Structure formats: structure tokens, C-alpha cells
Amino acid sequence: MKYEKRLEGDDVVFILHGLIEVRIPKKFYEKCRQRYGEEGTISFCPYKSIYNAITKRRLYYISKESNVPLIGHNAFGIIDRGTNLLQVRPITGCNLNCIFCSVDEGISKTRITDYIVDLDYILEEFEKIVEYKRKYCESIEAHIDGQGEPFLYP
Ligand code: SF4
Numbered sequence: 797m798k799y800e801k802r803l804e805g806d807d808v809v810f811i812l813h814g815l816i817e818v819r820i821p822k823k824f825y826e827k828c829r830q831r832y833g834e835e836g837t838i839s840f841c842p843y844k845s846i847y848n849a850i851t852k853r854r855l856y857y858i859s860k861e862s863n864v865p866l867i868g869h870n871a872f873g874i875i876d877r878g879t880n881l882l883q884v885r886p887i888t889g890c891n892l893n894c895i896f897c898s899v900d901e902g903i904s905k906t907r908i909t910d911y912i913v914d915l916d917y918i919l920e921e922f923e924k925i926v927e928y929k930r931k932y933c934e935s936i937e938a939h940i941d942g943q944g945e946p947f948l949y950p
Contacts, residue, residue, distance in 0.1 A: 797835050810838050813950035816912070817849040848910040850948065851889045851903055859914040866921045871899075871943050872911040874922055880933040883941050884922060887912045890944035901944035912949070 800811045808825040810818040820828065820841050828841040838844070848855045858864045858872060866873030875883040889910040893902035900907050926936055940946050 797838070799838065801834075811849050812838070815849055815948055815950055816855060817847040819845045819847065848889045850891050851901075851907075851910055853889065853908055853910045855889075855910045855912060857912055857914065858917065860917045860920070866913065866918060867925075869911075872913055874918070874925055876925060876929070880929070880935060881937045881939060882922065882925060882929075884918065884938050885913075885942045885946070886915070886918055886940065887942060887946060887949045888944050889948060891948065892945070899943040901942075 798813060802809050802811075803822070804819075806822055807819040808822055810820075812818065818838050820837065821843055824841065824843040825837065828837040828843070831837075832840050846855045846857065847853065858866070867876070871888045872885045875885065877883075887910075888901060890897070890901040891903075922938065929936055
């Protein structure tokens with residue numbers, strides 16, 4: 797796993813892939829590290845908080861185990877508008893901050909959450925939807941897009 801580590805106030809902070817900020821209070825970090833090792837602590841420490849390191853919003857990791865469906869939300873997942881085109885949105889947030897942004901994805905705006913979808917989960921759900929749509933469409937296109945900047949996806 798590629799990450800940077802630093803101390804900040806009362807937290808040990810890990811930055812994964814330049815994007816995912818994992819904060820663990822120092823008082824719990826050492827106990828977790830002894831139990832899980834350093835990389836295991838990032839994954840399993842129950843006292844961690846996760847943020848988008850660019851937008852500074854809380855970041856929610858959407859995996860299959862989370863039971864959050866990938867159809868039905870406009871900001872992440874898979875969007876089917878009833879054509880042969882599927883919009884695939886693996887991440888929210890944007891590294892820019894345009895004053896005209898209609899989806900409020902930039903930095904220092906009013907939104908308080910970001911989302912990132914597990915790669916295996918989004919691929920699995922995409923295949924299911926394609927399988928269903930094949931009955932009605934000869935060819936199906938996938939556009940990897942987002943309300944924000946899809947190239948932030950690690
Ligand atoms: S999502 Fe687009 S419009 Fe909004 S801040 Fe990013 S680049 Fe600008």
C-alpha cells in the first residue's frame with residue numbers, strides 16, 4: 797500500500813494515494829499498531845476517521861459489504877438514464893474550485909461528504925446491469941464520469 801505518514805496535533809495521519817486521509821488519535825494508534833501492524837492499523841483501527849485529503853470532507857468508502865446500492869444516487873455508482881449509455885461514477889470531489897460549479901464539488905464549498913466506490917464492487921454491479929440491458933440494447937457504452945473529477949480515483 798502506498799502512503800505517507802505524519803503527526804498532526806493529537807492524530808497520526810496517513811495519506812493514501814495522495815487522496816485518502818486516515819486520521820487515528822495518537823492514544824489509540826500505538827495499541828492498534830501492536831495488534832495489527834502499521835498497514836493493518838490503517839484498515840482495521842476502529843477509531844479512525846477518513847477524509848478526502850483534497851476537499852477535506854468526510855469520505856465514505858462504498859464496498860459490497862456496506863450494502864449501499866450503486867443505483868439510485870446521482871453522485872456515485874452507476875447511472876442508467878434509459879439509453880445505451882451507462883455513467884460510471886467511482887468517486888466524488890474535485891481538485892478545482894470553479895465559481896460556476898453547479899454540483900458544488902470543489903474545495904471549501906457547502907458539501908460535507910465525499911464517496912469512493914470499491915473497484916471490485918463497481919465492476920461487479922456494472923456487469924450485472926450490462927447483462928440486463930443486453931436484452932434491449934445491441935451495444936452499451938460506459939462513460940467514466942462524475943459530478944467532480946473522476947481522474948482522482950486512485
Ligand atoms: S466539478 Fe467541474 S465545475 Fe465543479 S469545481 Fe470541478 S472542474 Fe470545476
